[in-house]
Amino acid sequence: MTRVIEYRDPVENCPGFLVYDRMDSRLAAGGCRMSADLTADTLRTLAARMTLKQRVLGIGVDGAKCGIAYDPRGPERAAVLARFVRFLEGELRTRFSMGCDMGTRFEELERIAADAGIGSVKVAIRHAQQITDTEFRARMGLLDIPVGPLTLGQRRAGHALAHAALAAATHSGRRLTQVTVALQGFGNLGRAAAAALLDEAVRVTAVTDAYGCAIDPRGLDLARMLTIDQIRPVPGLLGDPMRLPKEALFDLPADVMILAGGEDAMSPAQAAVVPVPIVAVGANCGLSETAEQLLTDRGVLVVPDFIGGIGGSASMEALFGPTATPDPREVLDTLAAMMRELVGDILCGARDRGVSARRIALDIAAAAGPTGDRPYGTSPYRVSRAAPRGRRAAVVPAPPTEEETR
Template structure:
């Protein structure tokens, strides 16, 4: 299982894995080889291809450049069913194949078909301690400081750990910031969620804590609706393997497509690629759409929504929470508390979304184009530490981003997210 490298595009690099027992293939794709550190999730999914991983790795680089970190994008995964017998063993062999990369350059997270706790257990069994151990050397941490910060991911803030909450917490923060931009307040905000997996559940938890109402939830099995808002705490106690229509014994159960016909204030797409058809986009009643899933809508759908005046937070902003949380965990000069990691993340996302949507309105451009412009103009310091350089990282006073404003467009000062 030696790593064999080959160029995938003019700037990408791929390592190919063939499992010696199951015969399935896996890949690690580096989108670039510039910085000390590359970061991305690990996916286990039947039918997974190197082309898919290539596109996702490129998306990861976009997220890092928008954030202003000195990190390259990457993505890895195995073409295997995570529910099949032997899946854990396959994943363990894949991580062993990536041992050198994990020790030197690749910071791994979870993705479809994997859980962060599972990846950490396998890394511990391998004797390397963590799938994020490459951060230690790249950031210049001592063993003790890295262990201190890494342990914060397992610390509870409320009912869940920082690791379980971070990506969904960022989605919730993006939802509130986008809604505020459109003139809504968080108290009583009506939110529709497509997807109630790890991301959707964590987003619902934070939104409910802030006073928003999750009034519709859908997945591939169906949609359930409650205009008064669901009991999110009760929903989160239910078996996560059950379809959403069975979570509460709720009487009003509808087809999945109905979610896109409901008059919610914000529709959050946290489940699958290409979640809206052009036909649905043309009549979607929601005035705000937050795309949290990678490639959650096509460029055509985004164009239709934007032309209709719908506020759209693109996927590489709405789904940036995993990357952004690494900045709030490893970037501060002193070790934050578990709550501070999430508070900093909330402030970072608030400033980022406010910056992008404000500039989109001022410049008459889609938010995705503004974010792409930010990414293209981002300075990268390959020899610098990966984290701690994001202009959106709150510094103790208030978020201080507005990179678009620095280019000559005046910025409004914003207070806290709520």
């Protein structure tokens, strides 16, 4: 049952909303979006996608999403966002675990919560997880610790996306030392994915943003690109690579394409011809239904957005699921292992049943429900380091659909 809490900014008169997709669990999680044309219907769609992510992971958390209809570049942005977060104080203290989304940054949300005396936009986790304030703060503090060029908090979503893409490549019989990746988007999500690919020494041959595409078949210098200010356009980050229009990315061959640059990142016309065998989608609604179907019909393996973009949810399981407080690198390692297990399960199921990865992921989510008294610590994909590789939760069998029996 969906629940919508409405808000109206007393100064700018812009509407805001908090949408709970379900009311089954003690905790609900989702990001805060700021966009001039934001509607409650958009947030309902996004909240439902958050529920899918939690259910696929097998954790006891419902999906939610909040946001305010204001231009994030507007002159009163900071004040509008602060008033909205303060309005949600009661929900933040009891049930809603807030993250960032388009138009907001996690650091600023945390700062607003601290200034308002809430403590953290994720303080609801402490109550739902039944841990002390000291333990909660110790684990949340890990998100501010640098791991390579970015902090753990900055890395987690893109780290999961990159490892979802690499798991798909491995499942398809490719050696990571020989894999080439084309990366669409170099904002928060794309840069974090790039950091993970750099750690794995994977060759990224093309990166694009709104300003153009940088290309080097030998592999772009990601280490240097990640040291340069994020506001710099991709075509100007390096001196040597070839520079082309951003659309050129979809004409270039690669083993894997990672979509980390917003909604509808690939048009149906591009999906009909893009010369890649694997596409991993990280941004919410990064592929339209039409574009995804065109890719699937061509035999392209598509990791859907609610799997490639699952990193925020999975990282909370990696952070709060273990009995002992992990260190930042352990969180990333656990997150990578979770993505290998999850994507492996999904792709094995898709192969065995002859259906899309999306269909299998939806079946896993449909068969799951709230589990246990605590939201985190129940995912079957967070295997211990002592467990043998390949010990996965079984894909829930589903009766064949009419399409499968034809």
